[in-house]
Structure formats: C-alpha cells, structure tokens
Amino acid sequence: MSMDEIFIVARKEMKGIVKTKSQMLMGISFAVWFSVMAAPVVKTVEESAVFDQFNNLLFYFVLMLGIFTAYLFSGKVFFNEKREGNIETLLCTPLSLRQIWSGKVVGVTIPAYLIALLTAALITIIANLFSTSMLLPSPAITLHIFLVVPAFIAVAVGLLGFGHFLLGMRENQILNISIFIVIFFALSFAKNVISGGYVVSWVAIGGLLIVAVLLLALISYLTRYLSKERIVTTIP
Amino acid sequence: MIGVQNLTKTFNGKTVLDGIRFEVKEGEIFGFLGPNGAGKTTTMRIILGLLKPTSGNALVFGEDLGSCDKLRRRVGILLENDGLYEGLSAYGNLDYYSQLYGISDREEKIKNLLDFVGLSDRKDDKVGKFSKGMKRKLGLARAIIHDPEVLFLDEPSSGLDPEAQRMVRDLIFQLSKEKRTIFLNSHDLDEVQKVCSKIAILHGCTIKAYDKVENLRNTFSKPIFEITLIDTADVRIASDILHSLDYVSDCEEDGLRITVTLKEEKSSTILNELVNNGIKVEEAKRLAKSLEDVYLDIVKHSGGER
Numbered sequence: 001m002s003m004d005e006i007f008i009v010a011r012k013e014m015k016g017i018v019k020t021k022s023q024m025l026m027g028i029s030f031a032v033w034f035s036v037m038a039a040p041v042v043k044t045v046e047e048s049a050v051f052d053q054f055n056n057l058l059f060y061f062v063l064m065l066g067i068f069t070a071y072l073f074s075g076k077v078f079f080n081e082k083r084e085g086n087i088e089t090l091l092c093t094p095l096s097l098r099q100i101w102s103g104k105v106v107g108v109t110i111p112a113y114l115i116a117l118l119t120a121a122l123i124t125i126i127a128n129l130f131s132t133s134m135l136l137p138s139p140a141i142t143l144h145i146f147l148v149v150p151a152f153i154a155v156a157v158g159l160l161g162f163g164h165f166l167l168g169m170r171e172n173q174i175l176n177i178s179i180f181i182v183i184f185f186a187l188s189f190a191k192n193v194i195s196g197g198y199v200v201s202w203v204a205i206g207g208l209l210i211v212a213v214l215l216l217a218l219i220s221y222l223t224r225y226l227s228k229e230r231i232v233t234t235i236p
Numbered sequence: 237m238i239g240v241q242n243l244t245k246t247f248n249g250k251t252v253l254d255g256i257r258f259e260v261k262e263g264e265i266f267g268f269l270g271p272n273g274a275g276k277t278t279t280m281r282i283i284l285g286l287l288k289p290t291s292g293n294a295l296v297f298g299e300d301l302g303s304c305d306k307l308r309r310r311v312g313i314l315l316e317n318d319g320l321y322e323g324l325s326a327y328g329n330l331d332y333y334s335q336l337y338g339i340s341d342r343e344e345k346i347k348n349l350l351d352f353v354g355l356s357d358r359k360d361d362k363v364g365k366f367s368k369g370m371k372r373k374l375g376l377a378r379a380i381i382h383d384p385e386v387l388f389l390d391e392p393s394s395g396l397d398p399e400a401q402r403m404v405r406d407l408i409f410q411l412s413k414e415k416r417t418i419f420l421n422s423h424d425l426d427e428v429q430k431v432c433s434k435i436a437i438l439h440g441c442t443i444k445a446y447d448k449v450e451n452l453r454n455t456f457s458k459p460i461f462e463i464t465l466i467d468t469a470d471v472r473i474a475s476d477i478l479h480s481l482d483y484v485s486d487c488e489e490d491g492l493r494i495t496v497t498l499k500e501e502k503s504s505t506i507l508n509e510l511v512n513n514g515i516k517v518e519e520a521k522r523l524a525k526s527l528e529d530v531y532l533d534i535v536k537h538s539g540g541e542r
Contacts, residue, residue: 008335016323089319089378092284092301093336094308228302232286233247 005095009103010110013077017111023076027069027115034061034187035122043130052199054127054135058120059200062145066116066153068183071176073108074157078164079172085235087165091228098223101161108157113150120145144205151212158219165226168234237262237386237417238283242292245278252278254441255292260434265418267432267449269425269531274438276421277316280390283419284313296386309337312384316391318375322364326355326374329363330381337382349377353407369400376407387411390421405430429527437534444534452530458485459498460523461506466516468492474515481509495523 017023038057045053081087081104090100120137127135137145163175238260245253252275260266270276281287283294285302293300299307313319320329330346339345350356353373363371372392379387392408393401401424408431412418422428428435429449436446445452465471471489478487478496484506486497496506507520 005336008332012332016321019323084322085315085317086319086321088286088315088317089313090336091286092308092311092313092315093333094305094338095336096305227288228286229288232281 002099005099006103006106009095009100010106013104013107014110017073017076017108020076023072024111027072027112028118030068031065031115031119031122034065035119035126039123039126040130042127042135047132050131050133051135051138054123054131055138055141055200057123057127058137058141059144061123062116062120063149063152064183064187065119066112066149067156068187069115070108070112070153070156071160071179071183073112074160074164075176077104077108078161079176082164082231082235083169088232088235091231097226097228097231101158101165101223101226104161105154105157108161109150109154112153112157116149116153117145138200140200140202140205143202144200144208148205148208148212151209151216155212155215155219158216162219162222162226165231166234169236237264238266238294238296238419239298240279240283240292240294243279243282243289243294244291245275245282245287246290251441253282253289256438256441256443257292258436258443258446260417260419262417263415264434265412265432266420267428267435268419268421268438269423269428269435270438271423271535275441276423276438277390279438280315280388280419280421284311284388309382310385312379312382312387314372314375314379314387314389314392316394318371319378320363320371320375323362325360325362326350326366327359329374330378333378334381339382345381349381352410353377354403367400369396369403372396372400372404373407376404376411380411384416386417386419388419388421391423392420393424393427394422401427425526425528425531435527437531439535445530449527453527459501459503461496461498461503462519462521462523463494463496463507463510463517464519465492465494466518470515473513474510477509477513477515478506481506492518 038061041057042050042053081090087100091097095103124135124137160175160179164172167175240256240258243253243256244251256279258266268276268279278287279294282289283296283301285300285308288302296311297307301308301311319333321332324332327346327350330349331342334342334345347356350359353376355370355374355377358366358370363374366374376389376392379389389408393404396404405427408418408420408427412431418431420428420432432449434446434448435452437444463474465474468491471492471494474494475487475489478484478494483499483502484496485499486495488495498506503520503522507517510517
C-alpha cells in the first residue's frame with residue numbers, strides 16, 4: 001500500500017477541514033469552553049492535591065475533546081462524501097478502498113489532534129492562573145498527550161469512517177446521535193472521576209496505549225470487510 | 237477492450253440484469269441505451285468494479301477493474317455525480333485528481349484541460365458556485381485528466397438545459413475524434429445517434445438489440461419511400477396500384493408526393509410496377525428512420541420491464 005496516495009487524500013481532507021471555518025470554530029469553541037469550565041477546579045482542592053487534579057484534567061479532557069472533535073470532523077469527511085456521491089468516483093481511481101479509508105483517517109486525526117493539543121495548552125494556562133505553584137504535565141501525562149491521545153483519536157476516526165462507509169444513511173444518523181450521547185455521558189463521567197481524586201499512573205497510560213494500538217489493528221483488519229458494493233448500494 | 241459475458245445481477249432476489257452480453261472494441265463509441273431504471277447504471281457499475289456480478293463477468297482489457305487497482309489508471313469515468321468537491325476550486329478539483337492518478341506535469345495539463353472545456357477564466361472559483369452545465373464540463377475534464385484509453389460516461393448531458401447539453405455533446409464529439417474508446421450510458425437517443433457507432437438497447441433486464449446504428453435502423457424499421465410524381469392525374473392511379481401490392485403496408489398521398497411503407501425490402505419492384513403502368517416518376521427516395529423510431533419499436537415489442 002503506497003503511502004503517497006494516502007497522504008494525497010489526507011492532505012486534501014486536512015485542507016478541507018481547516019478551510020471550513022464553521023467546523024474549526026466549533027472545534028476551537030468546545031476546546032475553549034471545556035478548558036474554561038474545567039481548569040478553575042484546581043483552586044477548589046487542597047494544595048497537596050493540585051498537581052494530581054491538574055493532571056487528571058489533562059488526562060480526561062484532552063482525550064475527550066480530541067475524540068469529540070474527531071467525531072465532528074469525520075461527518076464531513078466520510079458521511080458527506082457518501083451523501084454527495086463523490087465516493088463513487090473516488091472508488092474508480094487507482095486507489096484501493098483501504099488507501100482511501102486510511103487517507104481520510106489521517107486527514108481527520110491530525111486537525112482533531114491539534115484541537116486536543118490546544119485544549120491541553122488552554123487547560124495548562126488557565127490552571128496556572130488559578131494556582132499558586134507552577135503546574136506542568138507529569139511525564140506520564142505528557143506521554144498520554146503525545147501518544148495515547150492521537151492513537152485514540154485515530155481509533156475513533158477509523159471506527160466512525162468504517163461505520164459511515166458500511167452503513168446506510170438512516171443507520172448513520174442513528175450512529176451519530178448515539179455517539180453524541182456517549183460522548184456527552186463520557187464528559188460527565190470525566191468530571192466525576194476528576195473530583196474522585198484518582199491518580200493517573202504510568203501503568204494506566206501504558207495500558208491505554210496498548211488498548212489503542214490493539215483497537216487500531218482491529219479496525220484496520222475490519223476494513224477488509226468493507227466492500228465497494230456495500231458503499232455504492234448505501235449511497236442515498 | 238470491454239467484454240461483458242452472460243452478466244446477471246440480482247438485488248434481494250430481484251433480477252436487474254439477466255444474462256446480458258456485448259463487446260466494445262478499441263476506438264469504438266458505444267451507446268448503451270435503455271429507459272430509466274433499465275439497469276444501465278448497474279451494468280456500468282459492474283464493469284467499473286463497483287458492484288460484483290451475481291454470475292457472468294465484465295472485463296476491461298481482459299481484467300476485472302474492481303480487483304486490479306493499477307488498471308483503473310487507463311479508465312476515465314463521469315458518473316451521474318460529477319465527482320467534484322464544491323469547496324474546492326475548478327483548479328483544485330483537477331489538481332486533486334491529477335495527484336491521485338500520479339500525473340507529473342500537472343500544471344500544464346490542468347491549464348490545457350480548462351482551456352478545452354472553456355473554464356480557464358473560472359479556474360479559481362469554487363465549484364459550488366458553478367452551474368450544472370459548468371460542473372458537467374469540469375467533470376468531463378476531470379474524467380480525462382489522466383488521458384484514459386477508455387472513457388465511461390453515464391448520462392453526460394442529463395438534466396442540462398439545451399445550450400449546456402449541446403456544449404457537453406460537442407465535447408464528447410471532440411473526444412471521439414481522439415480515437416478513445418467511449419462507453420456512453422444514455423437515454424438520450426439524439427445524443428447517442430449523433431455520437432455512437434454501435435449501440436445496445438437494454439430493456440426488461442436483457443439486451444434487446446445490439447448492432448451498429450445503421451444496421452439497427454435497417455433491421456428494425458420497415459422500408460419507407462417517398463415517391464414524387466410529375467403529373468397530378470397519375471396520383472390516384474399510382475395510389476391504387478400501390479394499394480393493390482401485397483408487400484405494401486401503408487400508402488399516403490400528399491399533393492404529388494406518395495409515402496409508401498413496405499412490409500419488406502422491395503424498392504426496385506415498386507418503381508418497376510409504377511413505371512410499367514405508365515406512371516411518370518420524378519423522384520423516389522428512401523426515408524431514413526430515426527433511432528428513436530427504432531428504439532420505440534423495440535421497447536414496444538419487447539413488452540414491459542420485469
């Protein structure tokens with residue numbers, strides 16, 4: 001599988017996302033909103049727990065915002081391509097279905113990850129405004145932000161793309177609503193976990209990384225079951 | 237170049253194509269005709285490897301396009317959807333596809349193509365602002381950006397206003413002069429008649445006719461002659477003579493002209509009959525039947541669709 005073709009598709013999708021102002025604004029607005037809402041929590045905890053609280057915020061919100069942004073961007077890249085019918089022309093180019101899927105996954109993952117990094121930066125800045133001591137991410141959280149988060153964003157995009165290609169329009173709409181509800185509850189759950197005083201360990205980060213890699217391998221394997229016929233016959 | 241053998245396709249137990257077969261040779265402009273919903277697009281999708289046949293096969297260059305990625309570099313397509321991205325400019329769209337096809341001299345190629353379709357002055361405009369006709373022309377440019385040997389066009393002028401239809405048709409005509417093999421899916425008989433050398437008519441899941449346009453006209457249409465007489469006094473007599481012939485199915489008078497429909501090819505006999513009876517004939521000419529007449533005859537006589 002040639003990487004050149006994958007990057008051609010990825011580059012086009014990235015440019016498309018970045019140039020769609022409404023989408024970028026929505027992604028950035030969510031990053032700002034959740035950072036502003038979540039980060040001041042560091043002033044409510046005891047001095048000894050501030051560092052853990054700050055790292056927990058980064059652990060949950062950077063991951064969640066990354067996945068949520070991936071969900072926002074995937075709709076345009078996979079769902080619209082199918083709804084508008086351009087996918088049929090793309091499938092007649094020399095690219096294989098897996099190359100198209102991979103290119104789109106890379107093309108969505110990168111801008112979604114940039115929003116996740118923006119969230120990390122905003123949480124760090126705002127948390128420091130409310131803290132008496134200097135707050136920086138722990139090494140485990142740094143690894144989480146630079147490896148686990150992009151891996152999970154890629155998993156989310158891959159899975160959404162797989163679903164969008166595999167399912168019909170009605171099923172896709174149900175899928176979109178379901179994912180939105182799941183993310184909504186996940187964000188609420190994150191708040192509970194943060195206030196519960198958990199400490200994110202190296203083991204947890206390592207475990208998550210392994211899970212992300214396994215999920216990526218599984219989704220990549222699942223794309224073998226995607227067929228051009230399935231895609232073409234589910235175009236509205 | 238394109239070979240379709242005993243092709244059958246069923247969707248949820250419903251047969252859409254039933255054992256169709258035809259062949260398109262190199263350099264041929266092949267028209268695939270049929271009413272809406274006859275299965276033309278399904279046939280094209282199978283040939284392009286987008287759908288799998290239930291039985292039989294559809295090969296291009298002797299291979300299945302669906303399983304041979306590299307072979308698709310030699311094929312260009314314009315489906316009902318133009319395959320254009322509305323958020324990209326005309327240039328951006330052609331640039332994207334030229335990268336996918338691995339074209340090296342992209343800038344020059346795109347410039348020439350935009351000139352060819354008359355959109356050079358709109359190259360930086362977003363396709364979302366284009367009219368349907370302009371999109372179709374750009375779609376055609378996109379389809380030929382990699383110089384394909386075979387071009388598949390699905391209803392290229394469908395839904396366009398007459399002026400845009402003519403523009404698209406002129407472009408196809410120009411392409412046909414470049415000795416490309418063109419597979420034209422259409423229900424526009426006029427378009428097919430003007431451009432195609434050979435046609436197949438699909439109706440009721442099967443191919444009802446498959447031949448050169450001229451041969452089809454001759455095979456499926458009854459011979460019609462227009463005879464112009466010199467003397468008005470002869471019109472009545474000539475008409476009576478013609479009506480008495482058992483191979484004449486119809487005869488209509490209009491001034492000095494008599495239009496005769498024959499049951500079989502007997503053009504020389506009919507003239508002999510008139511001349512031998514002292515009728516002075518100024519001119520006798522065979523009237524060409526349009527493809528539309530032939531098409532309607534075939535569709536009417538083959539009954540309804542399944």
